[in-house]
Amino acid sequence: MQLVPYVVVIPLTAAFLIPLVGKKIKLAGEILSGAATFLLLAVSFLIASSVITHKVLVYKVGNWAPPAGIPMVVDGLSAFMLVTVNIVAFMAAVYAIDYVKKFTDTWKFYSLFMLMLSGINGVLIAGDIFNMYVLLEIAAISGYCLVAFGTGPDELEAAFKYAVMGIVASAFILLGIAFLYSYTSTLNMADMASVLAAKEPARVMQFVSVLFIMGFGLKAALVPFHAWLPYAHSSAPAPVSAMLSGVSIKVLGIYALTRILFNIFGMTPAISSILIALAVISMLAGSVLAFGQSDIKRLFAYSSISQIGYIALGLAIATPLSLLGALFHLFNHSLAKSLLFLNSGSIERMTGTRDMNKMSGVLSTSPVVGYTGLVGAFSICGMPPLGGFWSKLIIILACLQAGHPVLAFIAILASVLTLAYYFKALSPVLFGRGRRDLNVAAGKRISFAMAAPVVILACLSIVSVAMLLPNPANVLLKDAVAILSSGKDYAGNIMGAFK
Amino acid sequence: MITYILCLVLFSIGLYCVLRKRNIIKIIIGIGILEYAVNLFFILVGYRTQARSPISATDQLIGHMVDPLPQAVVLTSIVIGLSATLVLIAMGIRIYERYGTFDITKINKLKG
Numbered sequence: 086m087q088l089v090p091y092v093v094v095i096p097l098t099a100a101f102l103i104p105l106v107g108k109k110i111k112l113a114g115e116i117l118s119g120a121a122t123f124l125l126l127a128v129s130f131l132i133a134s135s136v137i138t139h140k141v142l143v144y145k146v147g148n149w150a151p152p153a154g155i156p157m158v159v160d161g162l163s164a165f166m167l168v169t170v171n172i173v174a175f176m177a178a179v180y181a182i183d184y185v186k187k188f189t190d191t192w193k194f195y196s197l198f199m200l201m202l203s204g205i206n207g208v209l210i211a212g213d214i215f216n217m218y219v220l221l222e223i224a225a226i227s228g229y230c231l232v233a234f235g236t237g238p239d240e241l242e243a244a245f246k247y248a249v250m251g252i253v254a255s256a257f258i259l260l261g262i263a264f265l266y267s268y269t270s271t272l273n274m275a276d277m278a279s280v281l282a283a284k285e286p287a288r289v290m291q292f293v294s295v296l297f298i299m300g301f302g303l304k305a306a307l308v309p310f311h312a313w314l315p316y317a318h319s320s321a322p323a324p325v326s327a328m329l330s331g332v333s334i335k336v337l338g339i340y341a342l343t344r345i346l347f348n349i350f351g352m353t354p355a356i357s358s359i360l361i362a363l364a365v366i367s368m369l370a371g372s373v374l375a376f377g378q379s380d381i382k383r384l385f386a387y388s389s390i391s392q393i394g395y396i397a398l399g400l401a402i403a404t405p406l407s408l409l410g411a412l413f414h415l416f417n418h419s420l421a422k423s424l425l426f427l428n429s430g431s432i433e434r435m436t437g438t439r440d441m442n443k444m445s446g447v448l449s450t451s452p453v454v455g456y457t458g459l460v461g462a463f464s465i466c467g468m469p470p471l472g473g474f475w476s477k478l479i480i481i482l483a484c485l486q487a488g489h490p491v492l493a494f495i496a497i498l499a500s501v502l503t504l505a506y507y508f509k510a511l512s513p514v515l516f517g518r519g520r521r522d523l524n525v526a527a528g529k530r531i532s533f534a535m536a537a538p539v540v541i542l543a544c545l546s547i548v549s550v551a552m553l554l555p556n557p558a559n560v561l562l563k564d565a566v567a568i569l570s571s572g573k574d575y576a577g578n579i580m581g582a583f584k
Numbered sequence: 585m586i587t588y589i590l591c592l593v594l595f596s597i598g599l600y601c602v603l604r605k606r607n608i609i610k611i612i613i614g615i616g617i618l619e620y621a622v623n624l625f626f627i628l629v630g631y632r633t634q635a636r637s638p639i640s641a642t643d644q645l646i647g648h649m650v651d652p653l654p655q656a657v658v659l660t661s662i663v664i665g666l667s668a669t670l671v672l673i674a675m676g677i678r679i680y681e682r683y684g685t686f687d688i689t690k691i692n693k694l695k696g
Contacts, residue, residue: 215657222664229671238682242691245675249611252668253602256618259661260595263622266654267629316694 088135089144089157089210091128092167093220095121096203100196107192114195115182121199122171122178125206129167136164137560141582143212151583152276158212158579161564162412166209166340168561169416172545173331173423174202176538177324180427183534184323184434194234194322201227201328205336212579214262214345215272218255221337225251225304228333232321243320247313254303254310261296264289275579278349282573294356297345298363305338307397308367311390315374318389319382319439323430326382330389331423335415339393343400348568348575352403360401365495367394372502376509380439382429384510385422388465391499392418398496399480400569404487408566410479416562417472417549421464424542428458431531431539432514441510445517453536455515457543462511464546466504472549587628595621608676608686612669619665623658630654 099121106113136142136159144157159167178198185191204224211217229251233244266272268289269280281290303310314334318326346356371391378384396418399411429439431454436444448455464473477500484493552562568575598621601614630651636644638652676686683691 215660219660219664222668226664226668226671229675233675233678236678238679238693241675241679241682242694245608245672245679245691248668248672248675249602249615252615252672253599253618255664255668256595256598256615256622259622260625263626263629263654266626266657272653272657320694 087144088128088132089142089159090146092125092132092171092206092210093157093203095124095128096199096206100199100203103192103196103199107196114192118178118195118199119182122175122202125202126171126175129164129171132159133164133168133561136161137564140564141578143579143582145583151580152271152273155216156212156273156275156579156583157210158275158582159210160568160575160578161561161566162340162344162568163209165412165416165561165565166336167206169419170202170205170209170332170336173419173542174205174328176542177327177331177423177427180327180430180535180538181322181324183532184430188234188322194231197227197231197234198325198328201231201333205328205332208336208341212274213272214265214274214277214349217274217341218258218262221258221304221341222255224333224337225255228317228325228329231325232317232329234322234325235320240320243313243316247317250303250310250313254300257296257303258300261293261300264293264296268293274344274349275576275583278573278576279580281349282351282576290350291355294346294350297342298356298359301338301342301345302363303338305334305342305393305397306367306390307338307363307393308370308390311367311371314390315383315386318386318426319380323427323433326385326429327423327426330386330426331419334389334393335396335419339396339400339415343569347403347572349573351573357401357403360397361492364394364397364401365492367391367397368495368499369394369502372499372506375503375506378510379441381432381441381444381510381514382426382439384441384506385425385429388503388507389418389422391503392422392465394499395477395480395496398492399483402483402487402489402492403570404483405566405570406486407480407483408569409562410476410483412562412565412569413549413552414473414476414480416552417464417476417546420542420546420549421461421471421473424457424461424539424546425465427535427539427542428454428461431535432458434535435531441514444514446515448515451531453540454531457539458511459515460543460546462507466507467500468504470547470550472546472552475550475553588625591621591625591628594624597621606688608679608688608691611688612672612676615672616665616669619661619668623661623665626654626658626661 099117103114142159146155185194204220207220229248233240269277306314318330371387375387396411396415399407464471467474467477481493481496598614598618632650635650638649
């Protein structure tokens, strides 16, 4: 059975079924979104196992032969990302069951959530560059609505700024696609790569690369395109923050950019140095700006900017080892950061505030939240033996191996800064004593639906290092790295699979 | 060539409007201009002087037709632009309800 289209079909069906039945049937949104995300998790694992044997899966929409028609393509990189996205999405959907009870009309939340998920999954399987743009817009526009879901003054302000910047970024991406189409006369990504390989390098390609770095860089929140992220990620509801920070910036920004730059254009030293510069600024600026924060979600948001810098650094150096480190860090950061954002929602419910100066002793009040938060923070800081340590170590070693000792030093410095601000900000929150009046102000306990996802994410963060073990554990990561390091072989592989 | 340059000018006007205007409604209008400039550019990419509409018939030569693909693409892109503008306007109305102003510099509860 052809499984590839189902990663978009399942969430899209749920997104349109929920408004139909949501008003009349109680819990319809919860059940449908939970079932859909669980199915998606199963389907993504099935696709991943099928990619391991077949290498490339393609689906021709409407059975039009390429380069006409819209193809859906899953290769090693897409499969790896699909698994990551759907793990986080399932956890966020389960967590949302209890969390969104504080809103009215919760079925709208689930509908938008599933729409965002179908957009994100669609970007991963798109084999057509305009189709990728459309699905990216579906994910982005439902993201703007979800950030504004609380319709408080803060949420609206954050969502408006996010939406304006996101739409301008999309205009740049579309402009890039227009230039690319006028140069290659095709929209199919594999066909485009083979057309570009046959042509002489032209100056228009540099312009298009810059447009894409601008557009996708803003979606990925690389400094200096990061201004929207601290607003949007701190104002959104906790499950949405987890999705935005955990997977959305990585798929809409990093994945789309690397797919285009590595597999269609082919990496050039100029592009690589631009990306390295952006990555270094992101790592340092994110860490430094995080120091002054008192809002717990804003701290995590700045930390996301800094960790995205690590991922971009690993991808920009583009040796097989650095690519491995970048993708593994992407996986670890997805798990750990979504775990932390989900926990911030639990803490907000327990203490009634997001201000870290007003909370203390979370560890003794709620051990589940405290210890899982500790695991997440340790993974992001890079404490052995958690996954984050190994991925940062690989990136630093790759910097040294590629002959960039300065970059390795900056990566270590940013890692130390990360440890410092996490320790400074979170140790009073977790270990602090006293001020019982503020703890558990509303006497609200953490329910099972809010505790189970973070426990699972914490366990996954602990065992994620197993993905580095030799065969067969590392097969998912190895395939993804092979896709990126093979560069422009992409065109031949995909075109071969179409036949 | 002059049409492409005018297209770029339109794009720049939209970008200027988004960056410099303080009124939310004017920012939304700027985004509209930005999107139309990109759509216009995409349509112009597929245009051919003196060409007819791309309707397949036995006596029609492909060399005499405009490229139909940008037209299909821009149609989708217009719909995306519409939905994005709609979301922005809905947010703008809610912001006016909460803050009582359309001035973006006065809508600054979030800092840092």
